[in-house]
Amino acid sequence: MMRFLGTFLIIAIVNTCFGQKDDTTINTPATLNYTTELVVPELDIPWGMTFLPDGSMLVTEIKGKLIHFKGGVKTEIKQVPEVYARGQGGLMDVELHPDYKNNGWIYFTYSSSEGEENGGNTALMRAKIKEGTLIDKQILYKGTPNTTKPYHFGSRIVFDNDGFVYFGIGDRGEHFVNPQDITKDGGKIYRLKDDGTIPSDNPFVNEIGAKTAIYSYGHRNPQGMTKHPVTGQIWENEHGPQGGDEINIVRKGKNYGWPVICYGINYDNTILTDKTEMPGMEQPLYYYVPSIAPSGMAFVYSDKYPDWKGNLLIGSLKFQYLERLVITDDKVTYREKIMPDLGRVRNVKIGNDGYIYVAIEGKGIYKIVPSR
Amino acid sequence: MNHIKRMGVLVVFFAGFSFIQDTELSKSIARGKDVYNDFCIVCHKPNGEGTEKIFPPLAKSDFLVKYREESIRSVKYGQKGKIKVNGIEYNGTMPLPGLTDEEIVDVMNYIMNSWGNKSDKIVTISEVKSLIK
Numbered sequence: 001m002m003r004f005l006g007t008f009l010i011i012a013i014v015n016t017c018f019g020q021k022d023d024t025t026i027n028t029p030a031t032l033n034y035t036t037e038l039v040v041p042e043l044d045i046p047w048g049m050t051f052l053p054d055g056s057m058l059v060t061e062i063k064g065k066l067i068h069f070k071g072g073v074k075t076e077i078k079q080v081p082e083v084y085a086r087g088q089g090g091l092m093d094v095e096l097h098p099d100y101k102n103n104g105w106i107y108f109t110y111s112s113s114e115g116e117e118n119g120g121n122t123a124l125m126r127a128k129i130k131e132g133t134l135i136d137k138q139i140l141y142k143g144t145p146n147t148t149k150p151y152h153f154g155s156r157i158v159f160d161n162d163g164f165v166y167f168g169i170g171d172r173g174e175h176f177v178n179p180q181d182i183t184k185d186g187g188k189i190y191r192l193k194d195d196g197t198i199p200s201d202n203p204f205v206n207e208i209g210a211k212t213a214i215y216s217y218g219h220r221n222p223q224g225m226t227k228h229p230v231t232g233q234i235w236e237n238e239h240g241p242q243g244g245d246e247i248n249i250v251r252k253g254k255n256y257g258w259p260v261i262c263y264g265i266n267y268d269n270t271i272l273t274d275k276t277e278m279p280g281m282e283q284p285l286y287y288y289v290p291s292i293a294p295s296g297m298a299f300v301y302s303d304k305y306p307d308w309k310g311n312l313l314i315g316s317l318k319f320q321y322l323e324r325l326v327i328t329d330d331k332v333t334y335r336e337k338i339m340p341d342l343g344r345v346r347n348v349k350i351g352n353d354g355y356i357y358v359a360i361e362g363k364g365i366y367k368i369v370p371s372r
Numbered sequence: 373m374n375h376i377k378r379m380g381v382l383v384v385f386f387a388g389f390s391f392i393q394d395t396e397l398s399k400s401i402a403r404g405k406d407v408y409n410d411f412c413i414v415c416h417k418p419n420g421e422g423t424e425k426i427f428p429p430l431a432k433s434d435f436l437v438k439y440r441e442e443s444i445r446s447v448k449y450g451q452k453g454k455i456k457v458n459g460i461e462y463n464g465t466m467p468l469p470g471l472t473d474e475e476i477v478d479v480m481n482y483i484m485n486s487w488g489n490k491s492d493k494i495v496t497i498s499e500v501k502s503l504i505k
Contacts, residue, residue: 044452045467062467086470087411150411150470173410267413320426344426344464362452362465 023290026323026335033307033371036339039357040069040365048093048108048156049359051352053101059365060108062090066134078133084111084120087150093167095157097126097194104128105194109155109167112142119146121185122153122169124192140196141167141213143185149173152186152239156225156296161232164191164199166215166250168222168236175259179218183209187258189222189236189250191215203253218256218281224297224314225250235285237294237314240264241272245291246284247314249330257281263289286325286332293318296347300324302354305370313338313356315345322348322358342366397481397494404482407475412483415466420487426464428457431487444495445503447476473500 040046040059048060056070064083068075083090089111097105105126112123121143127134152170159165171179171187179187182204190213193199204210224237234250244264248256261275263284277283288294295315300308312325322345326334339345339358347359356368408416412430416422420431430436435457436443445451450468454461471479477495484491 045465084470085468089470090467151414267409268418318423362463 023288023292023319026337028337028340032338034305034338034368035371036342036358036366037369038364039367040074041363043067043359043362043364045090045361046346046359046365047091048095049347049349049357049365050094050096050106051349051357052096053352055352057365058094058106059359060091060094062092064091064110066091066094066108068129068132075132077129079137080134081110081112081123081125081137084113084146086111086120086148089120089150089153092122092153092155093157095159095165098159098163107140107157107165109157111153112139113146114139114142115144115146117146119148120153121146121172122155122167124157124165124167124190124196126194126196138196140165140192141190143169143172147172147174152221154222156223156236158225158227158234159194160227160234163194165194166191166225166234168219168225168238170221170223170238171219171258175220179220179258180255180260182207182211182214182217185211187217187219188214189216189219189225189234215252216250216254216256218254218258218260220246220258220262224294226297226299229299229301230310235297235299235312237297239293240288240291241266242269243289243291245288245294247286247294247297247312247332248282248284251282254282255280256284263287264291285330291318292316292323295345296349296359298348298350298356300350300356302350304354305356305368313348315348315358317344317346317361320344339366339368397485400478400481400494401485403475404478404480405486407471407479408482411469411471412479420483420489425460425462428455428460428462430483430489432489433457436484436489437491441503444476444480444500447471447480448473448500448503449505473497476500 045062046059047062050058059067066077066080092109094108107126109124111120113120123142124140127137152172154168154170157167168189169186178184198212204214205212220238222236222238226235236250237247241264244262261278261281262273263276266272295317297314300311314323321337321340324336324338325332342360343363344361346361349357351357358366415427416430422429451466454463477497480495
């Protein structure tokens with residue numbers, strides 16, 4: 001009986017702590033020093049975007065479209081791989097090789113049903129575009145096994161300063177199976193050479209049975225990732241359950257704890273773990289309670305926004321704004337809403353022109369223009 | 373006498389029929405709950421309450437009752453554009469869930485019979501199949 005009461009009390013307390021609807025820790029600025037301009041109109045769910053040297057853009061839509069946007073015209077690229085369109089699956093991120101100008105390689109992640117089992121898992125592909133068609137397609141990595149679970153595919157792609165490519169795969173709905181096991185895919189950030197081979201100094205190359213592409217593990221569902229413009233480190237954000245979204249700096253061989261430690265609870269309000277820290281597991285740089293459902297992330301580094309220089313931007317799918325985070329010594333010291341009420345923010349990136357581009361579901365891609 | 377016997381058979385027949393219907397429905401609802409937790413809960417929330425102006429409620433949704441076909445269609449093909457649910461306008465995007473027809477049947481039966489919703493007419497596989505894009 002006491003035990004029962006105890007559990008009941010814990011649930012009641014957790015409910016009051018985590019159950020709150022609004023995020024009271026974020027600031028709403030009194031004045032706006034910018035306007036927004038719709039650049040690419042009428043997109044369904046624009047998941048990934050990247051900027052080509054000629055000023056045009058590549059945009060993915062989750063349902064499996066790769067769109068080339070040039071001079072105000074959208075052209076659908078042909079021969080895009082078929083996506084496993086179930087739940088959160090689809091065509092996700094797109095990124096250019098750092099030397100795209102010379103080699104033409106384009107990288108993207110998508111849910112793929114390639115393989116023996118029913119279902120799908122996340123794949124990283126590279127390919128080139130010739131006359132509006134994808135050619136030279138190479139699957140560089142494919143998570144296994146396939147599963148019909150419809151969620152937690154990840155995924156973002158980022159290159160670091162040494163030319164390695166990083167991407168994430170979410171736990172694929174098997175949080176007690178995948179994230180803590182380095183012999184299994186899912187719940188990981190991976191690091192590969194640009195041609196898909198495994199770097200010889202990856203952390204688990206000498207572990208028997210390990211997936212040697214793994215760079216860090218214990219992740220839930222990473223859907224935002226970016227390179228820090230000064231340190232060159234890879235930063236990621238990931239969806240927690242109810243509460244417990246995280247921002248992390250991705251470090252070699254580290255364990256980020258999911259689902260052993262977590263600041264959130266299950267969707268049905270039951271407790272997932274009562275631990276928020278453990279030796280050998282990384283603490284997040286920042287965690288969100290309640291969850292904001294974080295999407296893309298980017299650092300402001302161009303001189304277009306002098307007041308925001310060095311700040312981090314993260315999209316919120318849930319609260320429908322972009323947030324600006326001031327980071328001092330790897331700590332979040334201030335958060336502020338920008339672009340509220342435009343819709344579910346799916347992605348944010350800095351263009352080659354130094355402007356901030358923001359992708360909003362059901363609307364399109366906006367540019368943030370500072371007021372003079 | 374004969375008459376009464378025949379009535380009896382009829383009663384047993386109907387009782388049996390609604391019993392079969394019932395277990396079929398309750399089994400479908402039970403499976404539908406798993407589908408709901410996997411595919412819908414993130415947006416429409418554990419008790420179908422949604423989030424005002426962003427994700428429409430399914431609990432006590434007038435839309436679900438009035439527009440049965442459109443509701444099934446939205447789950448089969450995704451849904452976007454302006455709709456009104458319980459007097460509140462939504463102009464969002466529901467991505468294609470990518471369910472099998474069987475899963476659509478189950479999740480529809482679940483949402484139409486949960487959180488105070490009640491529908492006597494079970495959603496069937498042929499009904500789902502008949503809705504083409």
